[in-house]
């Protein structure tokens with residue numbers, strides 16, 4: 001993987017290259033970025049650059065012996081660790097190395113869900129267990145075969161749990177010429193002891209334009225459709241890829257119906273929606289739906305503030321945004337966004353969807369129909 005194969009992130013790429021040029025490559029680094037942000041791809045490109053035998057000013061050469069092996073992920077001094085399903089036959093992450101190479105090379109922006117699906121582990125929980133932590137220690141204790149630097153890329157240390165402690169000493173005092181690149185999505189979920197021992201590389205979600213460019217140039221999608229998908233994906237390439245398979249925006253109709261029931265205070269319809277429709281979506285889609293709803297409300301605010309040129313929508317979504325912006329006030333919209341953000345957080349924390357969505361619906365009725373702003377939430381977890 002070369003830097004040029006990854007869209008956007010020019011600043012981060014420059015920074016990473018400078019650490020090599022200025023000879024200040026830190027031996028343990030944490031690539032923190034949300035799902036679909038390319039954080040894993042950047043870590044791989046960085047490792048390839050460090051070991052390239054013919055480094056160019058702004059990228060690895062792509063042709064040397066090291067680059068050739070890196071590009072297929074078969075370099076003997078490049079190691080990966082990632083969440084997996086441990087069984088008797090597959091005791092450590094490298095039992096899945098072939099699938100891993102295939103998945104990453106097919107989609108370097110992959111999410112954990114995408115990876116899980118390629119593993120086909122049913123409902124089991126993928127994680128990084130103690131046997132894997134010991135396997136990492138073992139691998140890194142060998143001398144490097146041919147590269148300057150041995151590299152371990154550990155994807156999603158969030159799934160290390162307490163096993164992470166076994167790795168602390170290694171992260172703190174790694175063997176000579178050994179790099180630890182941890183790639184994580186959620187800083188709150190990894191051990192503080194790991195965070196304090198690593199240098200942070202922060203990676204933002206992709207911009208709307210980056211996602212549009214990716215979809216039009218690499219997936220041959222028309223620019224109007226790409227704009228629509230990019231809006232829903234909100235900077236997450238994996239999400240954009242998932243959406244390509246849908247014929248139409250799966251969230252728009254749902255949002256319209258929901259809001260219609262809310263602004264008319266249609267109690268029975270709201271209850272049905274919360275009892276049946278929302279739980280059926282499953283947690284990931286509930287979260288995506290909420291992010292979509294938040295984004296739409298933000299577009300409505302832009303429209304209302306006379307910033308139509310910044311609105312990223314077209315067609316019936318744009319019509320909807322126009323109409324809604326004429327009928328509701330800024331405080332109402334802001335309060336609703338606030339509420340949906342809290343809801344997103346609670347979905348992530350495993351709240352019961354029926355109760356949660358009913359509660360948020362009733363609060364939205366108060367906000368939009370009665371212009372009453374509830375103090376905090378009535379819902380207690």
Ligand SMILES: [Zn+2]
Nearest residue numbers: 052061064067
């Ligand atoms: Zn090279």
